């Protein structure tokens with residue numbers, strides 16, 4: 001049997017481990033530093049099941065997101081939040097009336113990307129009707145009329161509103177489902193409270209992880225990816241940037257209980273995701289984008305912020321500023337009360353990290369996050385939650401090829 005170490009138990013690590021144990025020849029050990037799996041950045045998002053509307057400046061990124069999300073919903077049906085409740089399953093996008101922030105992105109260009117996405121979704125449904133998980137292609141999006149634009153939105157700030165069939169993932173239900181799957185998986189051992197501290201290469205034979213030998217490694221440690229690979233003296237060919245984002249969770253005021261999730265763009269302005277049961281998750285770019293670096297690791301203070309998720313006075317203050325920021329777009333949000341602020345990390349490749357420029361590398365996410373650093377070592381960062389599944393399959397294929405190669409020599 002091949003011994004494979006999977007490092008990190010977020011959505012990337014867990015789905016990779018499950019994919020690898022489908023092959024009876026693999027024995028997989030997953031190392032997670034926290035007390036439980038699936039509690040890192042993967043648990044600190046609104047879980048937008050994006051169909052591409054998020055990346056209107058780049059059709060390739062948008063279309064890749066669409067394909068991953070449809071593939072995910074197909075493999076894991078039944079995890080869409082609030083099925084059948086239109087305000088929970090039809091996210092809205094509002095184009096903000098600020099040409100200075102659009103950097104060459106005109107209204108016709110935006111509409112052409114949206115129409116291309118609709119055609120791509122229609123093709124997926126035509127290829128296989130089982131792909132029609134987000135409704136009929138002709139209802140993929142609709143342009144909102146003026147009275148709908150005024151609905152709870154500060155319409156002075158927007159020039160176009162679109163309702164889409166983007167929904168949110170029921171993360172609580174889905175993560176519990178993954179936990180059940182790993183509990184019942186054969187040949188899979190999970191070690192929580194077990195940070196990867198030492199890595200040593202043993203040449204063609206693989207790596208020692210915390211002193212134990214493995215034939216192959218999949219590194220899914222997200223913000224620690226580069227520093228863990230460096231322990232094995234491996235470096236990525238790509239320049240990654242790490243960005244800490246603060247996501248505020250709020251109790252919604254009565255006026256917003258049935259409001260559609262709404263995203264104010266282009267450029268990163270504000271986001272409201274209606275999670276149901278009176279809870280919203282919100283971001284406001286100037287406050288949410290808390291820290292960013294192109295170093296291989298977060299500085300200690302920032303790493304602790306992410307690990308401990310402590311609700312310090314400064315973090316709570318930032319949470320209230322996020323509420324005020326979103327209230328510029330959704331006035332009733334000022335009556336929301338803060339529940340908790342989640343610090344999470346976003347990885348991006350490239351060097352143009354100007355969040356306010358829709359053409360920057362932040363808004364162009366073509367990479368899914370798979371990198372093979374040596375024949376026996378694959379880095380797997382799920383650059384979006386839903387890229388985790390195609391990435392897991394890619395990682396398994398790369399390691400199988402490595403094993404087959406070893407058998408021939």
Ligand SMILES: Cc1cc2nc3c(=O)[nH]c(=O)nc-3n(C[C@H](O)[C@H](O)[C@H](O)COP(=O)(O)OP(=O)(O)OC[C@H]3O[C@@H](n4cnc5c(N)ncnc54)[C@H](O)[C@@H]3O)c2cc1C
Nearest residue numbers: 008010011012033040041042045048195196344383384385
């Ligand atoms: C605010 C915010 C909003 C987002 N919204 C969305 C969205 O709506 N839709 C979407 O698709 N994506 C979204 N994302 C992106 C998404 O969260 C990530 O793409 C995804 O969670 C990455 O998954 P992961 O498994 O790679 O990382 P993680 O979930 O962080 O998993 C990494 C794991 O590795 C563990 N680990 C780290 N170091 C070690 C070590 N040394 N030893 C052992 N274990 C270690 C960590 O404890 C963690 O459990 C959002 C991100 C943020 C921050």
